[in-house]
Amino acid sequence: MVVNSKLAEEEAFKSKLVEDVFGKENKGRVPMDKVMMLIWQFRDDPSVVEFMAQFVTRYSGRRDVFDGIEFYLPQLAHMIIHLEANWDDAILERFALIIAQHSLHFALQLNWILQGAIEDYQPELPSGEPNPNFNALYYTRCVKLLLNIERCVVYGTPRKHELQRLYEKGQITKQEYDTMEQADRMFNASQLSNAQKELLEAGTFGGNLLYKRLVRTSCCSQKGWKTRYFAVSERMLFCYNVHPSEGGRLIRAMPLDGAVIMETPVSDAKYPYMFEVHNLNYFFRMRADSEENMKKWIRILEEERDSHNLYPYQIWSQKKTDGEDDDEEQANGYHRQESQFLQDLTPAQKARYDFFKNQRDFTRNLTNVAEDLRFMERDERKKAAPGLTAKLEIPSCVYVPLCNSSDTWRRVCSIVSKETRVFNTNERCPVVMYFFTRRGEQISHHRGGMKNATLDTAEYLHLQYEVPENKMMDPITEGDDEKGMEDVEVELEANSSKSLLWKDEIEKEVADEENNPSSHSLKDTSSFDKSKRGNDLLRSFVKENIARIPSKLKVRLPQKQKSMLAKLPLSSVPILENRGEDDESSVVSGANSGSMLVDGGVVHKVENDGIDEESIKRATAFICRGDNWDKKSEKMLTSALESNIIDSEATTEVSGVMIKSNDDLRQEVFVMQMIHFYQSVFAKASLPIWLKTYRILSTSKDTGMIEFLIDSTSIDSLKKSEMFPQSGNLRDYFEMIYGTPDTKSFKAAQRNFMLSLVGYSLVSYLLGLKDRHNGNIMIDVRGRLIFIDFGFAMGMAPGHEFSFERAPFKLTQDYIDVMGGINSECFAEFKRLFVAGFEAARANSQIALGLVEIMMYKSNYPCFSGPRYGGKKALIGFQNRLMLHTSDEEVKQRALQLIESSMMHSGTWLYDRFQLYSNGYAM
Known part of the structure; x- marks a missing residue:
């Protein structure tokens, strides 16, 4: 019975997702949160995944849709790496390549995510020791996708400039331009993702070499010479125990980008024909069987390092027509042609x-x-x-x-x-x-x-680097043009900045289409149209692309306007972006x-x-x-x-x-994404709860950057200030700074403090944030709290099962005093907003659970891995904290009990005490 009930819930959830994305009540929106959940829920059905990817691609030119794609990029990338690796078709990879052609910034963000994954799954650690997390499938997939991103970025969409001129001359409509430009990007992505096997075969040079592992540890232990098969491909040097065709196992690999390739110095060369390849983190030392062979290896490695290997599929086709049969001649010809091809890149x-x-x-x-x-x-x-x-x-x-x-x-x-x-x-x-x-x-x-202070990042880079070139325009140049080429180019660029990158006017197009009977030319021939199921976006997409809706989606589309699924906790959450900084009332x-x-x-x-x-x-x-x-x-x-x-x-x-x-920020990126999600949830519910969302970017497994928090300091640093009240209480500090409790400034600062405390109390409880000592809690000049450092999340805590932090969240006497005590109006407002915020979180629980479920799938995040937190333990804990099986009538009382349990909790006091004695953090 329990199993059947669970299956019924899952099926109802899927049906609700389909209804909310494609149903008639959703007019003109593409809710990316639910689209991502649909892809995840139907991950075992490639037809559904492909349909969803194509549907989102159609409307990706809208800013709100593109913002959603970027917000959920961690989940998209995680599925591409870990889920799609076993699929027969690279559906999501193609989608990512299409979007990367639309925005160079998106391409860079995906590039850095893949860089971290490559370091996760590479054969060995930077020290030279074998990597216990090595996964050949994920590793090679990430390397290839990383290179494909670079290729599609550099190659761009060659027909775009011709299409722009046709649009400017009135020969095609805006909708026709959008359709053809998007088809161009889709074709490029398909060419790259479908040619991987041929590329690898075309671009590989390999052979046997003697090799000695130099383990780069403090003792520099060495091992004997062994025969290994080395292959050069895709700007990588791969080392196998034997040839891959003989079942060889990949045992080492290093990127050649920026590598030093040289003959081994005489002082270190105990044997003839020794050479080495090394960069910041890797060191390979090898021996050839002759001087000629050594020099050939060095030359090919240098050419591979310097060539960048952008479009080997074009080189491969040329090479095959040359009639070269000898493997060595083919390899040498490949590298010569590759270098020449790089020189032949157009200026753009x-x-x-x-x-x-x-x-x-x-x-x-x-x-x-x-x-x-x-x-x-x-x-x-x-x-x-x-x-x-x-x-x-x-x-x-x-x-x-x-x-x-x-x-x-x-x-x-x-x-x-x-x-x-x-x-x-x-x-x-x-x-x-x-x-x-x-x-x-x-x-x-x-x-x-052109000068425009409001251009966004994608628009600026589009105008800066999508330079129309004469040879691209020649095919459509007409001899009787009244305008010269230069005049056309200036007009093109002036107009394209405001109309050709983003397509925010789609809602108007759809509305016009709905009111235009002639636009429904397929109405009588489409059984889907006759059924009157689906919203305008879906119907428009199906007609434009002559697409068939997968049966698993079609059967879930309700024919009636109302649905029995409305009570499911699944409402769409428009993600707030930090563009409300000039709005004084904005929670952003x-x-x-x-x-x-x-x-x-x-x-x-x-x-x-x-x-x-x-x-x-x-x-x-x-x-x-x-x-x-x-x-x-x-x-x-x-x-x-x-x-x-x-x-x-x-x-x-x-x-x-x-x-x-030397710091892996990827878990922090995920936690901040969840905080951003809940900030949007509270704003959607019109709750004045305050959270500070700041940007965190992981650029590799152990490097990154964080937006610097201005006009703020840690409570630890504040309390250690010489001028801080001797009592050590925040309440006395507030009165010293903002005035007596009856002043306008004090009340404003007190309210700021309370609103931020509500926000961080909720996300601390929901996301299981721990290690909340006063070095990890900031306060700004307006009295607002800001939590930082999310190395311990989803219930993971210092000391693990022996952790002092047993309270639902941190609510000290210090905090209560700032609000005026438990009988004050401010504290009553704190409790009211906490309950309302918790109810809003429950109303959006399915999306939040889906985000966690995707990221914990084959995850390396500390909060999702190991015997204590691996499996589904983190997800189960999250579900329990959301109290999904508690009735709505009981939720308010349960939420108030969380506050009662947190107030002056002995575990909170003990942890602060421990941090005081061990690390010197003020209490």
Whole structure:
């Protein structure tokens, strides 16, 4: 009975998903949260997955849809790596490649996710020891997909410029342009994903070499020479125990990008014909059987390293027609042709390649600074950091990638090296860097001199690198054109910026189609149309693509307007984006909102929440130990302007970023995604609950960057301040800073504190956040709490089963006193909002559970792995915390009991005490 009940619930959930995405009540929206759940729920049916991927592709040009795709990129990438690896068809990979052609920023984000996965599953660790997590299937899949992303980015969509001109000349409609441009991207993605086997065969050079493993540990232990089969392919050097055709097992591999390839120095060469390949993390030493063979290997390795191997399928077809039969001649010819092909890239392709490479190199160089400082003595780091950042080269077009494709473009123009800060810890050295970033710059002189301060990241990169080239336009140039080529090009670029990248007017198109009887030309021939099932988006997609709805979806589409499934806890959650920073009532917090240089003058951003200026000044003295961010950024801008480091030609801002190395940020990225999800849930329910969502980017397994939190400090640091009240209580601090309890400023700060405490109490409980000592809890100048460092989540805790942190969430006497005690109106409001927030979370539980379920599938996250947290333990714990089997009538009482259980919990006090004695964190 239990099994049957569970199956019935799963089937009802699937039907509800289909109804909400394709049903008639959903007018004009593509809810990406439910689309992602549909793909996951029907993951065993490729026809459904392919239909959903094609459906989303059709509407991916809308900003809201694209924002959703990027928000759920961690889940999409996780499925591509771990789920699709065993499928016969690379459906989701093609989808990702199509989207990557639409946005260079999306391509970069996916690139960094794959880089981390490659390091997870590579054959060996950087030390040279075998990797216990090595997985040949996932590893090779990620390597190939990484290269395919680069290929589709560089190659672009070659027909786009012809289509743009046809559209500008009125020869095709906007809808026809969208359809053909999208078909172009789909064709490119299909070519890349379907040719993998041929590419690998075409691009492989291999042979036997003698090899000695040098285990790079402190003792540098060595092993004897062994014969191994080596293969060079896809900018990688692979080492097998025997030839793969004989069942060879991959035992080592290293990326050739940036590798040093050389003959072994005479001092180290105990045997003839020795050569070596090494980079930051890998070291291969090998022996050939002759000098000629050694030189051939070195040459081929160098060419593979330098060639970048963008489009081997074109080389392969050319090579096959040359009639070369000898394997060695084919391999040599392959590398010669490959190098020549790179030289033959068009200017636009070369520009896109340079940008993609420069942005990755720039990001890697930033994290290398943190890594270099980590190996210095702690007292030397502060002195060395400004010098290391000053040496960083800034390419002509790079940006801080802590944003969305639809966020405003900000180009990094300079680093404020003298302001660089370091944080000393035992195992790592996080570095805070400041950059001058610009928006509204002139894109290109030959394109009409366009300047637009509102261009988003995807639009800017589209205009900057989708350069129409004469040879692309020639096929459609008409001899009787009244306009010259230059005039057409300027007109094209001026118009394309506002209409050809994003397609937000689709809702209007669909409405027009619905009101236009002639547009329903397939009405009488389609049994689906006759049934009147599905919304306008679905019907339009089916007609345009002559697509068949998979039977598993079609049978779930309700024919009646109302459904019996409405009571399922599954409502759509529009994800809030941080573009509400100018809205004082917005629950969304802007990123690094400080001073800006506009037209030569400094413009300030002022938040008006009822706290007076004098109170903010007093708080700034405690929190910032000097100037607040607004004043600090103003000084940086003014000084740079006076020193001619920047000019007044474009809007200039200061962006602060924390760079980290030797730290896996991927679990933190996931937790912040969940916090962002719940922030959107509360906003949708019109609850004034406050949460700070900040950007976290993992660029590899152990490097990344985090948006720097301005005008805030840890409670530990605050309480250690010399001016902090001797009582050590936050209540006394609030009265000292914001005035007596009856003042407007105090009440505003108290409310800020309460609203943030509600938010973090809810997400701490729901997401099982632990390690909540006062070094991991920040407070800003307006009295709001901000939780950081999510290394312990989903119930995972320091000490594991012996953890002191047994309370549902942290609610100390200190916090209660700030709110005025348990009998105060403020505390009553805290309880009311906590209950309302918990009810809103339950109403959206299925999407949240789905996000967790996807990410825990074959996961390496600490909170999802190991005997304590692996299997489905984390998911079961999450379900229990959501109280899904508790009736709605009982939920309020159960939520209030969570507050009662958390108040002054002895475990919370003991953990704070433990942190005081072990690490010195103030209580």
